[in-house]
Amino acid sequence: MTAKILIIDDIKSNIDLIRQILSNSYYELIEACNGLDGLKAAKELCPDLILLDIMMPDIDGFEVCKRIKQDESIVHIPIIMITALNDIASKTKGLEVGADDFLSKPFNHDLFHYRVKFLLRLKEMSDIVRLKLNVDTQMLHTLEQDTFEIIKSDTRNSKILIIDDDLYNASSIKNDLVSYFVNIEILYKIDDENNIINKIILNDYDSIILNVHMIAIDPMILASRLKGVKQDKYLSIIASVDELSDLKYVISDLNNIGIDDLVLFPHDSNELIIRCRNNIRRKLYQDFLYYNVKNKVENAVIDGKTGLYNSTYFEIYLKNLLQSSALHSKMHALIMIDNDDFKNINDEYGHACGDQVLIMIANLIHNKIKIGDIGVRFGGDEFVIILINYKLDEALKFAKTLQDSINTSYVEAGDAYKTKIKFSVSMGLTAFPDDENESSAIFKRADDNLYYAKNNGKNNIGYNDGTTKILLEK
Numbered sequence: 073m074t075a076k077i078l079i080i081d082d083i084k085s086n087i088d089l090i091r092q093i094l095s096n097s098y099y100e101l102i103e104a105c106n107g108l109d110g111l112k113a114a115k116e117l118c119p120d121l122i123l124l125d126i127m128m129p130d131i132d133g134f135e136v137c138k139r140i141k142q143d144e145s146i147v148h149i150p151i152i153m154i155t156a157l158n159d160i161a162s163k164t165k166g167l168e169v170g171a172d173d174f175l176s177k178p179f180n181h182d183l184f185h186y187r188v189k190f191l192l193r194l195k196e197m198s199d200i201v202r203l204k205l206n207v208d209t210q211m212l213h214t215l216e217q218d219t220f221e222i223i224k225s226d227t228r229n230s231k232i233l234i235i236d237d238d239l240y241n242a243s244s245i246k247n248d249l250v251s252y253f254v255n256i257e258i259l260y261k262i263d264d265e266n267n268i269i270n271k272i273i274l275n276d277y278d279s280i281i282l283n284v285h286m287i288a289i290d291p292m293i294l295a296s297r298l299k300g301v302k303q304d305k306y307l308s309i310i311a312s313v314d315e316l317s318d319l320k321y322v323i324s325d326l327n328n329i330g331i332d333d334l335v336l337f338p339h340d341s342n343e344l345i346i347r348c349r350n351n352i353r354r355k356l357y358q359d360f361l362y363y364n365v366k367n368k369v370e371n372a373v374i375d376g377k378t379g380l381y382n383s384t385y386f387e388i389y390l391k392n393l394l395q396s397s398a399l400h401s402k403m404h405a406l407i408m409i410d411n412d413d414f415k416n417i418n419d420e421y422g423h424a425c426g427d428q429v430l431i432m433i434a435n436l437i438h439n440k441i442k443i444g445d446i447g448v449r450f451g452g453d454e455f456v457i458i459l460i461n462y463k464l465d466e467a468l469k470f471a472k473t474l475q476d477s478i479n480t481s482y483v484e485a486g487d488a489y490k491t492k493i494k495f496s497v498s499m500g501l502t503a504f505p506d507d508e509n510e511s512s513a514i515f516k517r518a519d520d521n522l523y524y525a526k527n528n529g530k531n532n533i534g535y536n537d538g539t540t541k542i543l544l545e546k
Contacts, residue, residue: 074402075192076100076117080110080136081125081154090123093184107131111139114146120195121188122151124171126162134169141170148198150191160342167346172354173333174346183334186323190332194354200444200460201361203392227352230278231255233271236312237262237288241337245281245312248341249348262288269297272307278352279308281335284322296329306358308332308351312339375449377427378434386448386456390511393458394504404460405467406514408500408522409433411453412530421485421493426453428483429495436477440470456518464503464535468544471499471533479531496531498522 077099081087087103094101102117104110107128114122122140126133133153141147150172155162163174173187232253236242242258249256259268268289272280280298284291295309311326313319315336326334332351335344373385381389393404411429418426430453437447437457448456459467475497482492500522504514517536524541525534533544 074098074100075120076102077188078102078104078110078113078117078119078122080104080107080113080122080128080133082106082128083125086125086154089179093179093181094188097185097188107133107136110136114140114149115143118146119149121191122149123154123175124151125154126166134165137166137171138169148195148202150195152187152191158340160340160346163343163346167350173350180319182319182323186327186334189327193330196461197444198358198361199396203389203396225353225356227278227349227356228252228254230352231275232257232279232281232348233275233277234258234281235262235268235286235291235294236260236281236283237286238283241283241312245339245344248339248344251341252345253348262286265289265294265297268294269301272298273301276305277307278355279310279348281310281312281348282331283312283337284326285314285317292325292329295331299330306355306362308355310335310347310351312337378430378449380434380437380447380449380455383448383450383456386446386450386458387511389446390458390514393460394509394511394514402461403463403503404458404505405462405464405470405501405503406518407457407459407467407471408450408515408518409437409455409457409497410499410522410526412496412498412526414453414495417493417495421491425483425485425493428485429453429493432481432483433478433495433497436474436481440474440477462503464501467501467503468533468535471501472544475499475531475533498525498530499533500525501533501535 077094079087079090079101082105091101102113102119104113107130110122110124113119124133124136137151137153140149140151151170153162153166153171153174155166155174155176166174172191175184175187230253232249232255234242234245234256236245236258237260239258239260242260246256246258259271262268282291282295295311298307298309301307309331311331311334313322313334313336315338323334332354333347335347373382374380375382411433414426414429417429430449433455434447434449437455441447441457441459444460446458450456459470462470478495478497482494485491485493500518500520502514502517502521508514508517521534521536521541525532525543528543535542535544
């Protein structure tokens with residue numbers, strides 16, 4: 073994972089220790105030896121993550137964090153504060169000024185990597201959403217203004233569900249949480265994953281605390297399924313992990329699934345409350361981003377027939393993507409799609425049937441892309457997909473899977489819909505950024521590959537390896 077991390081600490085040995093812990097992760101590490109230099113570096117370099125010590129000679133870490141979270145241009149950068157092991161007061165104050173997480177000395181290396189990786193992944197997701205909002209400068213300005221209000225929001229009435237087949241453990245967690253939260257449920261009679269998932273969706277919980285050592289069901293599979301459910305709101309999951317377990321392997325699984333946080337059991341009650349508050353606040357921020365994209369952006373840039381983005385949005389989005397320093401260091405892919413023989417379908421079966429074909433293709437695109445990717449109806453029977461953080465081989469695999477789904481689909485037409493109309497598409501794919509990073513050059517490359525595919529038998533996928541055009545073998 074390529075990422076830029078700013079370390080703000082006035083003690084060189086502390087910085088050296090963090091460098092040693094992260095040495096095999098290939099991050100770009102930047103140092104600032106005091107709070108004022110750290111603020112300047114945050115503004116000028118816009119890192120993906122800040123590791124911030126509290127005790128510094130000029131201005132302390134709390135003040136640095138507060139200023140960053142009140143600055144519209146950098147409020148979205150996640151901050152991990154470095155604290156002493158049992159310094160609950162500092163952790164609470166850090167939360168109040170906007171810190172996204174905290175790490176305690178002496179460091180557990182596995183936990184250190186877990187918390188860094190998770191916040192980098194969350195930052196990447198928010199960068200993608202902010203990129204979508206950037207089609208409207210005033211909207212993005214308003215978003216950054218409102219972010220600090222979310223940081224200060226009261227989370228006492230949030231709904232929390234504890235899932236644990238050990239009632240003693242679950243009750244212990246609830247007893248610690250009730251000193252702050254007022255709406256806590258326990259689910260300890262674990263029978264069926266589907267029932268649990270339906271309960272969570274119907275009750276709109278703000279946070280789930282999940283025992284990852286349950287016996288009744290596989291908690292990792294449950295967590296993976298919950299994270300895979302498409303919802304209008306973000307689902308925060310905190311893993312309860314036995315401190316005697318093999319943390320390295322447990323954390324690897326949690327990272328792969330996308331679990332938001334973990335607490336070690338037996339737990340510190342104050343830290344448990346702080347982590348729950350922090351994760352619910354993150355959830356509110358993610359919900360806020362989603363709402364703004366869904367209700368303020370998409371209404372203006374959505375194609376009415378297919379529900380995909382329109383060409384105007386695509387052009388703005390691609391331009392912003394290429395200018396985004398946070399996403400520019402990663403590889404992405406652009407796929408142009410053209411319906412083979414679409415005119416014949418319209419002529420023989422009518423435009424209503426042609427519209428069904430367009431909607432069918434759009435639905436397949438929508439169901440295949442992941443969060444952060446965008447599907448576009450470019451015009452007529454042409455579509456475009458932008459895949460975020462895909463290497464060329466991954467993008468080719470995606471394109472082939474989508475084409476296979478289209479080849480097995482059909483629409484019905486004719487009297488009483490007895491005729492099944494099959495259809496196919498050709499695709500042109502290119503990866504970027506590379507030597508040519510102008511949006512027009514990237515689009516032309518994909519378009520040229522598309523027509524190379526069409527001119528060589530249709531129902532093909534064309535791509536380029538350097539200057540050489542290639543057809544993907546069927």
